Amino acid sequence: MTDAATDRFPPGTRVRTYRHDPPHHTRLPRYARGKRGVVVEPEGPGELADVSARGRGDAPVEQIYAVRFEARDLWGEGDHHVVLDLWESYLEEDSDDER
Amino acid sequence: MSGDHHTDATIARRVRRLETLLEEKGLITGERLDEAIDAFLAESSPANGARVVARAWTDDAYRARLLADGTAAVQELGYMDGSYQRLRVVENTESVHNVIVCTLCSCYPLRLLGPSPSWYKSEAYRSRVVREPREVLREFGLSLPASVDITVWDSSAETRYMVLPRRPDGTEALDEEGLAGLVTRNALIGTAAV
Known part of the structure; x- marks a missing residue:
């Protein structure tokens, strides 16, 4: 679907979502901010909704990733999983040193 | 859930106002708009999703294509033609059950499932199913083992x-059409089994 060589986060990469609370539209739900997850697969490129939703024509196109979270990492409890589709700039690699 | 009704009413008012403006500016007529909506809805029904599922249950090669690239596989059957959206089909197995939600609004594969049920858009479903899906599914009448x-x-x-639901036991004698008749909208969302 996409050129794997250009994807910053290959499947299996441990990532963390950003923490900040932007004053504008975003597609990173509040419950998944500052959380650790694992990349399932790239979903294909898409215009960054945070910019395009404000009626701007200059939204950057970024890779979108399906990211899988464990319920206990999101809610502190639960045994299920949640998968979210997240734009690349919502994510950073989760290095072991930060744990 | 009065909050949901309030939101629906607000959106309905906005839509009506927008329609009025478009008509006043001469950009579209009411009849043209109705025709466009009717044409769109005529092609959108959970019967479409059910037919996709029945094909996947009876044709392993199709099932593999459907799971690998949902958009291309449903286009083979004439659905989602020209859609810019990507479809991903997620398969229920003995050990995994999938359920769909849009916590931010009400995104939904309308062309394959028809218009979404009102509970799908409710704040209760959207906020609870990501947090306590086992309990929410139980309320839908679907009790899943802890395993x-x-x-x-x-x-x-x-x-x-x-969702690609599991094919029920005892359906070996059914043909594709018979199988499609078993698949409900909720099974395609994941709030029911077949």
């Missing part, structure tokens, strides 16, 4: 999701 892992797919970007 079954539940994966909730939150449609937060451009991909739309559809």
Whole structure:
């Protein structure tokens, strides 16, 4: 679907979502901010909704990733999983040193 | 859930106002708009998703294509032609059950499932199913054993999701059409089994 060589986060990469609370539209739900997850697969490129939703024509196109979270990492409890589709700039690699 | 009714009413008012403006400016007539909506809805029904599922149950090669590239596989059957959205089909197994939600709004694979049910758009479903899916599914009448892992797919970007339910036992004698008749809209969302 996409050129794997250009994807910053290959499947299996441990990532963390950003923490900040932007004053504008975003597609990173509040419950998944500052959380650790694992990349399932790239979903294909898409215009960054945070910019395009404000009626701007200059939204950057970024890779979108399906990211899988464990319920206990999101809610502190639960045994299920949640998968979210997240734009690349919502994510950073989760290095072991930060744990 | 009065909050939901309030939101629906607000959106309905906005839509009506927008329609009025478009008509006043001479950009579209009411009849043209009705025709466009009717044409769109005529092609959108859970019978479409059910036919996709029945094909996947009876044709292993099709099932593999459907799971690998949902958009291309449903286009083979004439659905989602020209859609810019990506479809991902997620398969229920003995050990994994999938359920679909859009916590941010109400994203939904309308062409394959028809208009979404009102509960799908409710704040209660959207906020609870990501947090306590086992309990929510139980309220829908679907009790899953603790050994079954539940994966909730939150449609937060451009991909739309559809569940491929498990084929029930004792349906070997049914043909594709008969099988499609068993598949409900809720089974395609993941809030029911077949």
